Amino acid sequence: MGSIQLKSVTKTFGPVSVINGVDMNIQDGEFAVFVGPSGCGKSTLLRLIAGLEDVTTGQVLIDGQDMTQVGPSKRGLAMVFQSYALYPHMSVRGNIAFALKMAGEKADVIEQKVRKAAGTLNLTDYLDRKPRQLSGGQRQRVAIGRAIVREPKAFLFDEPLSNLDAALRVQMRVEIGELHNALKTTMIYVTHDQVEAMTMADKIVVLDRGSVAQIGTPLELYNRPNGLFVASFIGSPTMNLVRGAPAAKRGAATIGIRPEHADISTTAGEWPAVVRLAEHLGSDTFVHADAAGIGPLTIRLEGEAPLKPDQTIYVTPREAHLHKFDQEGRRIN
Amino acid sequence: MAMKQSIQKRAGVTVLAWVVAFLIFFPILWTFLTSFKSELDAIAMPPKFVFFNWTLENYAEVQERSNYLKFAFNSIVLSIGANLIGLLIAVPAAWSMAFAPGKRTKDLLMWMLSTKMMPAVGVLVPIYLLFKNLGLLDSLLGIGLVLMLLNLPLLIWMLYTYFKEIPVDILEAGRMDGASLFNEIIYILTPMSVPGIASTMLLAIILSWNEAFWTLNLATSNAAPLTAFIASYSAPEGFFWAKLSAASTLAIAPILILGWFSQKQLVRGLTFGAVK
Numbered sequence: 001m002g003s004i005q006l007k008s009v010t011k012t013f014g015p016v017s018v019i020n021g022v023d024m025n026i027q028d029g030e031f032a033v034f035v036g037p038s039g040c041g042k043s044t045l046l047r048l049i050a051g052l053e054d055v056t057t058g059q060v061l062i063d064g065q066d067m068t069q070v071g072p073s074k075r076g077l078a079m080v081f082q083s084y085a086l087y088p089h090m091s092v093r094g095n096i097a098f099a100l101k102m103a104g105e106k107a108d109v110i111e112q113k114v115r116k117a118a119g120t121l122n123l124t125d126y127l128d129r130k131p132r133q134l135s136g137g138q139r140q141r142v143a144i145g146r147a148i149v150r151e152p153k154a155f156l157f158d159e160p161l162s163n164l165d166a167a168l169r170v171q172m173r174v175e176i177g178e179l180h181n182a183l184k185t186t187m188i189y190v191t192h193d194q195v196e197a198m199t200m201a202d203k204i205v206v207l208d209r210g211s212v213a214q215i216g217t218p219l220e221l222y223n224r225p226n227g228l229f230v231a232s233f234i235g236s237p238t239m240n241l242v243r244g245a246p247a248a249k250r251g252a253a254t255i256g257i258r259p260e261h262a263d264i265s266t267t268a269g270e271w272p273a274v275v276r277l278a279e280h281l282g283s284d285t286f287v288h289a290d291a292a293g294i295g296p297l298t299i300r301l302e303g304e305a306p307l308k309p310d311q312t313i314y315v316t317p318r319e320a321h322l323h324k325f326d327q328e329g330r331r332i333n
Numbered sequence: 334m335a336m337k338q339s340i341q342k343r344a345g346v347t348v349l350a351w352v353v354a355f356l357i358f359f360p361i362l363w364t365f366l367t368s369f370k371s372e373l374d375a376i377a378m379p380p381k382f383v384f385f386n387w388t389l390e391n392y393a394e395v396q397e398r399s400n401y402l403k404f405a406f407n408s409i410v411l412s413i414g415a416n417l418i419g420l421l422i423a424v425p426a427a428w429s430m431a432f433a434p435g436k437r438t439k440d441l442l443m444w445m446l447s448t449k450m451m452p453a454v455g456v457l458v459p460i461y462l463l464f465k466n467l468g469l470l471d472s473l474l475g476i477g478l479v480l481m482l483l484n485l486p487l488l489i490w491m492l493y494t495y496f497k498e499i500p501v502d503i504l505e506a507g508r509m510d511g512a513s514l515f516n517e518i519i520y521i522l523t524p525m526s527v528p529g530i531a532s533t534m535l536l537a538i539i540l541s542w543n544e545a546f547w548t549l550n551l552a553t554s555n556a557a558p559l560t561a562f563i564a565s566y567s568a569p570e571g572f573f574w575a576k577l578s579a580a581s582t583l584a585i586a587p588i589l590i591l592g593w594f595s596q597k598q599l600v601r602g603l604t605f606g607a608v609k
Contacts, residue, residue: 052505073511085502089524098520099510146510 001063002153002186003028004049009058011044011210018044020210021058026154026188026203031180034190035197036207037233042190045207046156049188051075062153073102078147079156082163084139086131092118092142093127099150117149120179137168144179154186161196173200194234198222206230228329231256237286237298239323246271246294252324252332259286259300261321264307269314273297278307289313361585367578368392375574391579399562401583408558409587410473411548412541415480416534419488424530427492428518432501442493445486453546464551473556479547484537491536495529496522532598535591539599542588559584 004026011019018041026032034042047053049060051072059068067075078099086095096117100110118124121141131139140160147155157176161169177200180187191197197204198218206213206221206229214221214230225231231239239256247255263269264287273291285305289297297315307313324333366382367375374385395401430438460479461470469475499522507521523530545560552561563584566577592599 050509052508072505072508073513077509079506079509081502081506083500083502085500085506087503087506087521087525089527098507098512102511102513102516146506150510 001028003063004154004186004188005059005061005064006045006049007059007061009045009048009060010056011041011048011053012056018210019048022210022212024205024212024215026186028186029184031177031187031189031200031202032205033197033201033203034188034205034207035192035194035233036213038192039209040207041210042192042207043158046079046158046188046190050077050079050156052079076153077156078150078152078154079158080140080143080147080160082159084131084143084163086139086142086146088131091128091130092123092134092145095131095142096123096145096149099146103150113149117145120148120182121145136164137172140164140172141175144176148179148183152185154188157187157189159190159192161191162193176200195236198234204234206233224331225256225323226331228254228256228325231323231325231331235259237300240297240299242294242297244293247324250322250324253327254325254329255317256323256325257297257317258321258323259298260302261318262297262299263316263318264299264301264305265314265316266311267314269316271297271315273313273315275307275309275311275313277309278305280304287313289315291315361589364578364581364585367575368582370575370578372573372575375578391575392583395566395576395579395583399565401562404557404559404562404584405587407473407552407556408542408560408584411477411480411556411558412538414473415477415541416484416488416537418477419481419485419537420530420534423485423488423492424518424523426489427496428522430489430493431496431499432504442490445489449486457550461550469551471552471555471557476548476552476556476558479551480541480544483544483547484540487540488533488537491533492526492529495526495533499525528598531595535595535598539588539592 006022006024009019009022010017022045034045036042044053048055051060051067051070051074055068059066061067062075062077087098090098093114096114097110100113105113114127115124118127121144123138123141123145126134126138126142131142134142140163143160160176161172164172173196176187176189180200189196189200201218203215204218204221205215208229213233214226216224218234221230221234225234225239228241232241235258237259239258240262242255242257243253247253271291271294273289273294275287275289276296277288279286279288283303285301285303285307287299287301287305287307289299291297299315322333323331326332368391369387369389370381370385371388371390374381377385430442464470464475467475469478503525504517504521507517512520542558543560545564548558548560549564552558554561563577563580566573566580
């Protein structure tokens with residue numbers, strides 16, 4: 001079991017309010033991702049759940065029990081830190097075994113559990129090494145091993161992949177996803193990388209300046225963002241936002257068009273535009289163009305498109321996929 | 334050309350370093366040499382450097398007149414014991430200041446440092462009277478207590494500086510792993526800080542070993558350490574330089590040897606915070 005519930009949680013550091021009344025429900029076994037730009041309070045929220053910070057007001061419930069006043073060591077959660085935070089003076093074995101030792105497990109049980117965790121994470125050959133003798137990816141695995149060996153109610157990941165290089169990040173992303181499938185334990189994962197959020201999450205919590213902007217599945221957020229913030233944060237390349245006359249014509253203050261939801265023609269269309277750059281990725285082509293009176297647009301075309309800079313094109317949005325927002329930036333369609 | 338200049342510069346700096354080192358070392362060398370002279374040679378003018386009749390008679394007499402081992406034993410017990418007890422207080426104190434600072438932590442640290450600037454003689458009378466009434470005069474417990482308190486600000490400051498360099502994530506990981514505060518300090522913080530604690534202890538032990546003001550004023554015989562042993566050779570009738578030197582050499586030898594073998598840790602201790 002590992003359901004986590006937040007009720008009107010706030011956190012202030014002196015006069016600065018970091019979390020402004022967050023409510024959320026994370027079901028047992030769910031993979032939830034907190035995502036948002038830096039400074040949105042996502043790491044603070046994770047630390048409040050962990051108990052490493054005290055909430056100012058509100059409640060943190062784990063499996064329905066109020067844990068607001070309970071210390072981090074007694075919440076039954078495991079955390080993987082951005083800096084790995086391995087114990088440098090202990091071997092890999094010592095690192096993984098530490099929580100079990102603290103829990104007063106017998107030596108033979110500890111050894112058996114450590115071996116099992118090390119086997120899962122391909123660390124068996126490194127059990128006697130010190131953290132400084134390991135590579136970044138191996139250290140990250142030890143940090144994960146330290147978490148799984150305790151069989152916690154939930155795993156908390158605080159930007160665990162941001163210190164790894166791009167290739168390793170993709171590999172570890174897959175490994176964490178597989179781990180979730182194998183363990184079926186609740187995981188909460190903090191990242192500023194919306195690609196990580198989209199690919200890993202069952203449920204994404206988008207945070208904006210200490211408040212929840214939207215909670216939903218990756219596709220819900222992609223297809224029906226509830227406001228301009230989520231619309232522009234989720235998706236890469238980002239959604240094209242158009243204000244002024246074209247929006248007014250459709251009864252909105254702002255309209256949003258995903259890069260793949262527009263058609264390009266060299267002869268006729270709604271908005272004339274000049275190509276600035278065409279990025280040829282093979283599978284796709286990203287066209288960056290300047291539309292007169294509208295501004296820069298990014299359009300994604302499948303396959304190859306023979307477009308060159310300074311060429312004039314016509315862009316037509318697909319009406320069925322338009323996102324409409326009002327004056328305050330809220331979704332209206 | 335530039336290369337030549339740099340070699341000259343380096344040679345200059347090297348010579349200067351040797352001269353400074355020699356100047357600092359000279360009094361110890363002179364004491365050592367004098368301890369092997371007869372009393373007459375010791376005060377000879379012009380001074381005799383190495384061409385005199387080397388003799389061990391001073392050491393023999395010092396052995397006969399006073400019980401060196403007893404003083405040495407007191408010095409060891411006091412300097413190590415006092416600082417071990419100090420460490421038991423300083424580690425938790427430095428933990429709280431480094432990882433759970435309050436509004437007044439900085440003020441508290443500065444206040445602790447400021448006590449080191451107070452002339453010790455200013456509180457001699459009240460402390461002497463306190464010790465007299467409590468029956469602590471000339472007791473290892475009493476002297477140990479004073480030496481511990483004298484070094485406590487230094488111990489806390491040095492450990493505080495060292496702990497500040499430890500990433501707080503690691504301690505938080507310990508908390509998430511179920512470690513209580515006590516276990517966090519015993520299993521994570523202390524083992525990670527062994528080099529820092531070692532160099533702090535080393536410096537503190539040397540300071541306690543050399544501490545003369547309080548040991549001379551509060552101890553006479555039972556708890557008297559080697560400082561009192563040296564002082565006992567400056568009699569009212571005048572100085573017997575050769576014997577005094579022999580006593581001094583015996584008194585400083587243990588700590589000099591300890592310092593020699595732990596130079597690296599000592600340098601680390603003395604330059605705490607200065608270099609990262």
